[in-house]
Amino acid sequence: MAVRAARTGRPSIHDVASHAGVSAATVSKVMHGVTTVKPDNVRKVYAAVETLGYRADPLASDLRRAKRRIIGAIVPEFESEFFGSMITELERSAEQRGYTLVATSSRESQDRELELIQRMQDWRVAGVILAPVRDEHGPAARFMRENDMTGVLIDRVLADDSFDTVSADSASASAGVAAALVEKGHRHVLVIGLGEQAATVRARLDGFKAAAIELAPDMVTDIILSESDVGPLRGALHDYFSKGSRPTAVYSLFAKGTLVALSEFRRRGWRCPEDISLVGFDDAEWMQVTWPTIAAVVQPVHSIAEQAMDVLFGRIAGYGGKPVASLPKCQILMRESVGAPRHGPRAGEDS
CATH class of the missing domain: 3.40.50.2300 (Response regulator)
Structure with missing residues (x-):
């Protein structure tokens, strides 16, 4: 430790190896993402890098690569x-x-x-x-x-x-949302999204539809997809409800769509989950602190x-x-915005 305190200059790869109790070759492999290194040695190397404040010399590396x-x-x-x-x-x-x-x-x-x-x-x-x-x-x-x-x-x-x-395993996550809504008794769900051409939108949509029809053959799934932005989606959602459509739940395939749906509910005076339930794909801080808290599919960002x-x-x-x-895998958090369907949006509160 006395030697460590007396050091000057940037730590070397050999310092990291000595601190971690491994070879310099092992440190190099870990830094370059080689997957054959033992997990315990990987942890030791990262801990040593953090403790020593090690940074590779980019100039020296560029001369070799x-x-x-x-x-x-x-x-x-x-x-x-x-x-x-x-x-x-x-x-x-x-x-x-x-x-x-x-x-x-x-x-x-x-x-x-x-x-x-x-x-x-x-x-x-x-x-x-x-x-x-x-x-x-x-x-x-x-x-x-x-x-x-x-x-x-x-x-x-x-x-x-x-x-x-x-x-993220979007299809399985959406299947889980379908299962949770079916278990609550929902048989008419509106799914909203942005851009069906995106691979993840297709996976989320297909996963939900397949699970819903398998678990509840009488399930009605309405779909609204907007290609450009939330503006057209907001208008489409307004028109959909104004025509008298009455799903008991809305499943949004993206975070901004969840906010658009909630805003439309509040504009009409509908309450979650008493009048209509809401689930969003992707969690956000506002979904955790608003009332009611909004059910969400949480993507494994770190993984x-x-x-x-x-x-x-x-x-x-x-x-x-x-x-x-x-x-x-994603995590599904069924928060306060989801409940068993009761009477649907109340008459006289849809405009």
Whole structure:
């Protein structure tokens, strides 16, 4: 300890190895995401990195490699809690391995997404985490394939022949929502979403419909999907209820849609869950503190980020093998906004 206190300058990989009680080669493997290292040694190395404040020397690394110690991350937007938390987790994981994360937003535009991935290629990033606007067949993923870029696709993706994919198990989560509503006695549910062309929207919708009809053959599932933004969805939802449609529950496939639905309920004077129940895919802080608290499907942000970075650094280190599709499980929290159907929205309170 006296020697540690007297040290000056940045800690070396050998300092980390000595502190963790492993070899420098093991430390190097952990930093590069090699998956064959024993879990106990991985924990020891990360603990030593944290304690010593170790940072890899990017200049020295760049002399040995054609690519820089930079990881690129492209997500559809930064505004949602989901993607904000995702970037935080990815950044932490990259820095633990001595890399820098550069995060950008495609702003839900495939044209911009392609432009950004081209910039990543120009910057010679070591690898890319891409959450595409729609799915694994978009222009950015295609550019990555054509240019042999190292990357992992996350969130709005299914299995892919070229890249590893990590996405929440949306279909199973939606099936769980259907089961919970059926168990409460609901037989008429409105599902609202944004952009059916997104892989995750299809998975969430299909998962709900399949489970609902299997568990309750008399289930009526109405669907409203808006391609562009919440504005058209708000108008469509208003028109739907104004025509006299009376579901006993609404299931929103995205966080902003949950807020749109709740706003429409309150505008009409409907109460949750007395008049209508509400469940949203994706949790948000406001859903936990409003009254009533809103039932939600909670995506495993930490697991998605961790698995994505583990497999990315494995590929950077040269690990071969076929691409793997991972589907971490979601958590379903049935809060105060869900109850057994009673009398539906009350007469005279629908305008």
